[in-house]
Amino acid sequence: MPGDVNIAPIALLFADQTRASILQELSDGQALSAGELARRAHVTPSTASTHLAKLMDAGLLIAEKQGKHRYYRIADPAIVQAIEALAALAPVRQVHSLREAQIAQAVRSARMCSTHLAGKLGVDLTQALVNKGVLAASEEGYYMTSYGQQWLCDFGIEGEALKRRGLEVVSHHIDWSEHRPHIAGALGAALAQRLFELQWITRTPFSRAVRLTASGQLSLRDEFGIHI
């Protein structure tokens, strides 16, 4: 229809196994080299290079040159949101080994979605914040309460941007693996950052899954009543 947007070209970019793998690997906000992305997508560097060029041309990825490496990352958080939305509709990929099953389980349990937490941990954390009265649920989404602003300060999350959020809707995504909301945006990013600082969670190599540390498991249970 004239004047309407044409989603076919962009949908075509997502509709390839290799490109989808590349985008999913980058959806945790990391920047990875072409060689690393080729390994993760199980294709040769030349094949990955071809796909990366297409994704760059479409503006889905941006690259930063560092020495002889080029590090690719998602150009816009909205792209990660699109990936998560598609993932919610997609069938679960079959696993062919114990290792693949373990990685899949880890990704569902806790993972990075751009700059914030997703998976069971992200969803449980969101619900726990509602239960504690930090966030209030409404038809539009979540609002931060006045108590929530104080609680965030006590928890070690400060910043004018967050303090001004009292009357604003807190951004959230529907989690593809849990089919429930997890908080995103500035608050989601700040919370994830704080949990990394506290060493309650750590990144895992070669995956967007995050791992709960022993102290993190105890602290999440005591502070939020979360059992993972």
Next chain:
DNA sequence: GCTCTGTGTTGTGACCCTTT
């Protein structure tokens, strides 16, 4: 500055699938 090494890109052809 030269050489070696590692990494990424480009060109080419084979293969597969879909459409006509």
Next chain:
DNA sequence: AAAGGGTCACAACACAGAGC
């Protein structure tokens, strides 16, 4: 069956960093 499009791997090449 032929044509066209897409994906992939291979080979060749370019580029940057390290070591001398």
